[in-house]
Amino acid sequence: MPTNQRTASSLLADLAPDLRAALIRVGYDADTLLEALGDPAHSALGRSEPVPVRRAAADLGELGTLVRLLLLGDPLPEPDVAAALAPVDPERAIAAGLLHRDGELLRAALDLRPLDLGHGARWVLSDLDDSMRRRALDADHVLGVGQASLSLLRATPTRHTGSVLDLGTGCGIQAVHAAGYADTITGTDVNARALWLAEATAALNELEFELLEGSWFEPVAGRRFDQIVANPPFVVGPARVEHTYRDSGLALDGASELVVSRIPELLNPGGTAAMLASWVHVVGEDWRARVSSWLPDHGVDAWIVQRDVADPALYVGTWLRDAGLDPREDDAQAKAQRWLEAFEAAEVTGIGFGFVYLRAIDGPTELLAEDLTHGFDDPLGEEALRYFERSAWLRAAAADPSSIRSARFEVDPATALERVYLPGHEGWDQRVARLHRGDGPRWQHEVDDTTAALLAGMRPDGLPLSELVELLAYSETGDAATPEFESAVLGVVVGLVRHGLIHPR
Numbered sequence: 155m156p157t158n159q160r161t162a163s164s165l166l167a168d169l170a171p172d173l174r175a176a177l178i179r180v181g182y183d184a185d186t187l188l189e190a191l192g193d194p195a196h197s198a199l200g201r202s203e204p205v206p207v208r209r210a211a212a213d214l215g216e217l218g219t220l221v222r223l224l225l226l227g228d229p230l231p232e233p234d235v236a237a238a239l240a241p242v243d244p245e246r247a248i249a250a251g252l253l254h255r256d257g258e259l260l261r262a263a264l265d266l267r268p269l270d271l272g273h274g275a276r277w278v279l280s281d282l283d284d285s286m287r288r289r290a291l292d293a294d295h296v297l298g299v300g301q302a303s304l305s306l307l308r309a310t311p312t313r314h315t316g317s318v319l320d321l322g323t324g325c326g327i328q329a330v331h332a333a334g335y336a337d338t339i340t341g342t343d344v345n346a347r348a349l350w351l352a353e354a355t356a357a358l359n360e361l362e363f364e365l366l367e368g369s370w371f372e373p374v375a376g377r378r379f380d381q382i383v384a385n386p387p388f389v390v391g392p393a394r395v396e397h398t399y400r401d402s403g404l405a406l407d408g409a410s411e412l413v414v415s416r417i418p419e420l421l422n423p424g425g426t427a428a429m430l431a432s433w434v435h436v437v438g439e440d441w442r443a444r445v446s447s448w449l450p451d452h453g454v455d456a457w458i459v460q461r462d463v464a465d466p467a468l469y470v471g472t473w474l475r476d477a478g479l480d481p482r483e484d485d486a487q488a489k490a491q492r493w494l495e496a497f498e499a500a501e502v503t504g505i506g507f508g509f510v511y512l513r514a515i516d517g518p519t520e521l522l523a524e525d526l527t528h529g530f531d532d533p534l535g536e537e538a539l540r541y542f543e544r545s546a547w548l549r550a551a552a553a554d555p556s557s558i559r560s561a562r563f564e565v566d567p568a569t570a571l572e573r574v575y576l577p578g579h580e581g582w583d584q585r586v587a588r589l590h591r592g593d594g595p596r597w598q599h600e601v602d603d604t605t606a607a608l609l610a611g612m613r614p615d616g617l618p619l620s621e622l623v624e625l626l627a628y629s630e631t632g633d634a635a636t637p638e639f640e641s642a643v644l645g646v647v648v649g650l651v652r653h654g655l656i657h658p659r
């Protein structure tokens with residue numbers, strides 16, 4: 155597909171200033187909606203239950219009209235719609251593709267919802283989903299504010315940066331978020347309809363995006379960015395495209411492999427990428443080895459976080475429902491059959507899902523791929539940046555081992571030591587001691603008494619590590635530290651620094 159820099163704006167983007175004026179006038183923003191609808195109706199919205207929302211909207215005047223029109227997809231009388239959307243003329247909104255006629259009534263032809271991304275009211279225009287009305291999604295369906303989109307938003311680093319690439323921008327939701335932390339934003343998509351909506355989303359938020367049409371990295375060939383975000387069409391299955399928002403046309407985890415392997419070429423030195431990805435678990439292969447094989451040998455520090463693993467049947471059922479299909483219907487059963495056969499043929503036992511963070515470095519590629527499948531709420535974006543800072547310190551320390559020995563360390567204020575006792579022959583036996591980080595990804599490390607004593611001695615203005623090691627060795631053996639003892643302690647220190655349980659000072 156030829157690369158195409160969009161120049162002429164659409165009727166929908168032209169409508170955006172008047173539409174924005176209407177949304178602001180009526181108070182169609184995330185905070186006002188939550189307050190006006192109240193918690194029960196707002197929660198019902200999230201559960202796809204229209205009736206409580208419609209009842210709450212009945213008393214909300216023009217705001218209620220917009221809730222019914224835009225969030226519930228109700229057909230409404232033209233005068234009500236015209237009043238709530240003023241100064242937008244309904245005929246212009248129909249011509250622009252925002253509304254359509256349903257007999258005497260008007261309905262929304264697009265989804266328009268407010269978002270609070272921490273930088274004032276924002277809105278996102280996308281295709282109507284099936285959350286409030288049953289509908290099967292078209293092949294070029296443009297995803298709106300979905301769970302995966304929100305999880306990437308929450309996991310994206312937001313320290314100020316120069317240029318951001320949003321690969322597969324869809325309705326532009328990640329690009330709108332990037333406007334809060336980046337100077338320039340480029341969005342690409344293979345789906346022209348997505349770019350039509352992303353352009354209108356940008357206009358509605360008075361933002362400017364560079365929007366480029368084309369497949370994968372073709373529209374930005376030869377360019378580099380300070381940060382890349384990507385929520386690619388990573389759904390794992392047979393090679394086919396039924397929906398551009400989720401299917402890549404590449405078999406199994408080919409889309410994630412392509413994006414993870416190519417992104418490093420597009421990062422400026424020191425640049426960061428944050429993306430969602432999936433990988434299959436296959437018989438006889440460790441998922442970490444699979445994902446690690448996607449990276450180039452040089453130039454990347456990678457932190458890969460597996461948040462969940464689904465069994466094939468659960469995975470297929472979930473994605474059939476996501477596309478508006480009922481797994482009991484005949485055509486859905488035929489799709490499920492083909493999908494599960496493809497998994498079986500490839501010896502897939504599960505589908506892993508999570509975040510991939512990449513940092514462009516000058517040196518051999520490093521990778522930590524780990525399971526973080528336990529529950530935690532803290533967003534990972536800032537943690538990813540700190541992870542790369544800690545990793546850079548450890549690289550420098552590995553190049554000059556004397557620096558780690560002479561460093562002083564402190565225990566992170568969120569680190570706690572937990573000792574677990576179990577009943578034994580003579581009362582309670584201590585079975586295990588664990589260090590916990592009480593924030594971020596809540597890492598835990600099992601430690602022995604030597605490590606617990608080492609941490610008890612760490613102070614920012616205290617002894618350097620080499621002297622702590624000597625003291626420890628003396629207290630345990632009455633002798634100087636052997637090289638084996640010292641290297642065991644250094645190994646533990648490296649692991650604890652990497653997870654932010656202790657910090658060099």
Ligand SMILES: C[S@@+](CC[C@H](N)C(=O)[O-])C[C@H]1O[C@@H](n2cnc3c(N)ncnc32)[C@H](O)[C@@H]1O
Nearest residue numbers: 303322323324343344345369370385387398399
């Ligand atoms: C899961 S959606 C993500 C949309 C949006 N960025 C978000 O976070 O909600 C994936 C997007 O990638 C786009 N896409 C699919 N195949 C692509 C390709 N070969 N090259 C570029 N974009 C593609 C789809 O059109 C869709 O907009």
